[in-house]
Amino acid sequence: MxxxxxxxxxxxxxxxxxxxxxxxxxxxxxxxxxxxxxxxxxxxxxxxxxxxxxxxxxxxxxxxxxxxxxxxxxxxxxxxxxxxxxxxxxxxxxxxxxxxxxxxxxxxxxxxxxxxxxxxxxxxxxxxxxxxxxxxxxxxxxxxxxxxxxxxxxxxxxxxxxxxxxxxxxxxxxxxDSNPLYTMERSAIYMDKHYADNIKIDDMARLSGLNASSFSRLFKKSIGMLPSDYLTHVRIERAKEMLQYSKGMREVSQNTGFCDEYYFSRIFKKVVGIPPSIYVKKNWNTDSARTGRELKAVRVAVTYIDEVDHLIALGLLPIAVPNDHNEDHTEHIIPYLQEYLQDAPRIGCEQTISKDLLRKLNPDMIIACRFMRNWGITELDKIASTHYYFWEVDWRNTHRELAKVLGQEEKAERNIEQFNRQVLTARDTMHKRAGGKKFVFLEMTQQGIRVSPYTSNGGWLLFQQLELTPASVVTDNNWNQLIMPEEAAAINADYIIVGRRSGSQQVYNQFMAHSAVRKKKLLEVPRYPWAKGGPIAYSNGINHALSLFENMHK
The missing domain is CATH 2.60.120.10 (Jelly Rolls)
Structure with a gap:
């Protein structure tokens, strides 16, 4: 046509x-x-x-x-x-x-x-x-x-x-690319993506049309270090990220381009200053990484779930936080942040935010998304100084904005850098198994099954960050694309990511009852970050999806 x-x-x-x-x-x-x-x-x-x-x-x-x-x-x-x-x-x-x-x-x-x-x-x-x-x-x-x-x-x-x-x-x-210095930048990008491969500097020099000596000299002039040192730097940074989630040194060494775990440990200690085992204990095995006890309490009230996530990731504990919805629409504490918020005063959920409770808590500042006004939550600035922000799917922009308001810019950049490394690690792992395979994210709702678009939370994570291939049914920005369970079961996709919203149990049961569904690769994910969330939710989302994916391909 x-x-x-x-x-x-x-x-x-x-x-x-x-x-x-x-x-x-x-x-x-x-x-x-x-x-x-x-x-x-x-x-x-x-x-x-x-x-x-x-x-x-x-x-x-x-x-x-x-x-x-x-x-x-x-x-x-x-x-x-x-x-x-x-x-x-x-x-x-x-x-x-x-x-x-x-x-x-x-x-x-x-x-x-x-x-x-x-x-x-x-x-x-x-x-x-x-x-x-x-x-x-x-x-x-x-x-x-x-x-x-x-x-x-x-x-x-x-x-x-x-x-x-x-x-x-x-x-x-x-x-x-015809400029030698830009060619060096492209070589560095190649190392960023293919650090797990057996990269030889002589081969990269030859592909750049240079001998090894000229290549190393120009690379150092452009990037600031020799190509061999840069490759080691990239591999060690990826290894730091993997050590947070992996069980053994052998697995990490194999996935970062080192010949064995002994050589990896020796190079890691040379670069970082401590062995990888000590690094893990120092950075990931502490209670402070998993509880809210060492968060700095601030007299800042937040009104939306994403904002709670942002502040906790910045090391701050708000004076007031919103609730979340249960399946039956009753309210409860935000599940994936529960360990941080046991004692934090809660002020309602979305349209039910209580301005009376906010007044009693007397915060120094309120943080609110601009769309709160559409829910009838207005005149917050009469309670306290209010910072309004525009919500974006890419949480990193909001994170930088809120960090600037709260004086936590350095912490925000560290969070973003860690997330970017995490994305690279997950992307490499998934592409080795599913490069070119088609993915779709289906949200079970009370009204039907939503095909999550390219610009949704799940679409942003799957297609824009992990760079997985969307199935043909995935649209750019149609957030209202609802289909029936039988239509969803017939979607031509190699992998189906399934998420559930409040009141969707019946639709979910109908979808799972189709025989065609049982023949597909299904990954069921929690609500966060596929519906809402900030840096902590997205980090958890990548870890969860990667864990499911690796278990599926054992």
Missing amino acids: NTKTPATHGPVDDDRSGRLIFSLKEIFHFNGEWHQQARRRVVRSHTIVFIREGSGTLTIDGTKYKIEKNKLFLLTPGMLVEVSVDAGIPLETYYLTFTMALSTRSNQAWSVSEVEKIPLINYGEIAVQNWMQVDHMIRRLHEGRDAKTGLLRWKQQLGFEEMLYTLMEEAKTNDE
Whole structure:
């Protein structure tokens, strides 16, 4: 089926004086057997061609390029193109056509002139590293193709410009790769991702087009240490993270690129100053890491579960905290933070937050998300100085904001750094077993089964952080996609993550009763962080998912 969208417009700053104005004309989507005969065509408009599936050849001005999955091409008016698709292989592709002009101002008057090429981007095939992000952007543009109102069309245009910006950033990165210093940064990134492999510095030098001596010299100039020292640093940092969750030195050494646990222990002591066994006892076997007794009490009241998580992660115990919901909608203490909050005064849950209790507690500050106002929780600033923040799925932005307000910036950066290392460890482990496999996160609710979108809590963790492949049913931002149990059981996914919300037992039972479900790989996860949470919840979520995953593949 072919579909298209009307034109939308918007300006973008250009490197020259003036502003580039893009006009998105049409979006076509083709999915099926390609029956057209190969013949030359002249390109009439600036065109982006994104191949999602297919095989064949695209000839542009006499140069042949392979048609294959996740290839992207940028065409300019006047180019001669010829498409040849291999017989019997379905083709799925998006075509985006647009015009471009440069708006300049002279003597308080504006003039518009045509522009032949987008700056920073070479036309033809574009190397895209983050193809998943580009794919989501293009599909989101196609979903909004029927925008009628000015506001929706403006949103469509912003999405188009965001995609062009992403392509420019990709092109900039590719240009930087020709610079030796940027090549060193790419080598460091490679070590960050493949530290568990048998990496040889001589091989990396050869791939960079340099001898080992020149490579080491340029690497130290760019990164600040020799490549061998940097690789050791990365491996030891990953080992520190693994030691928190792993049972033995042998497992850690094998997963961080060391030949055996004895060599690992010797290098660990050389770098850290103490053996790994002492490091574990010193950092992870203390009561202070698991109880709230050493938290610093502060006269700060928080009104939402995520905020409790943030403050405890910053080493602070609030003067007042909210409750959580039980399955029957009664209120109880937040389960995964219970050990910290036994004696903390509780002020209700979401819409039932009690301002009278807040007044009696007389806090110095209240922290509240802006959406609390939509629940009727207003005029908190009449009780105490109130800091309102915008909620984001990516907890790290909120964590930095709250840490700045509370004077805990250094602690926040340590929390974020630890989480990022944890993500890398989990990502490497899961990709070795399930690279290319399709995942979906299903939330059992009282109304039906929600397919958690790419931008939800669970989607952010699975698809954006762990970089697992979403099943085709996963949308970008449709939080209201509810399906019936029989539809959920038929989803084409290799792994199904299952979470349950309040009142969902009947829907869950219906889903689990389907025979098709029992043939799939199921990972059942707790409510946090898949529905709510902050740094502690997300850290627990990764550990829990990784534990389930490893047990499944023993």
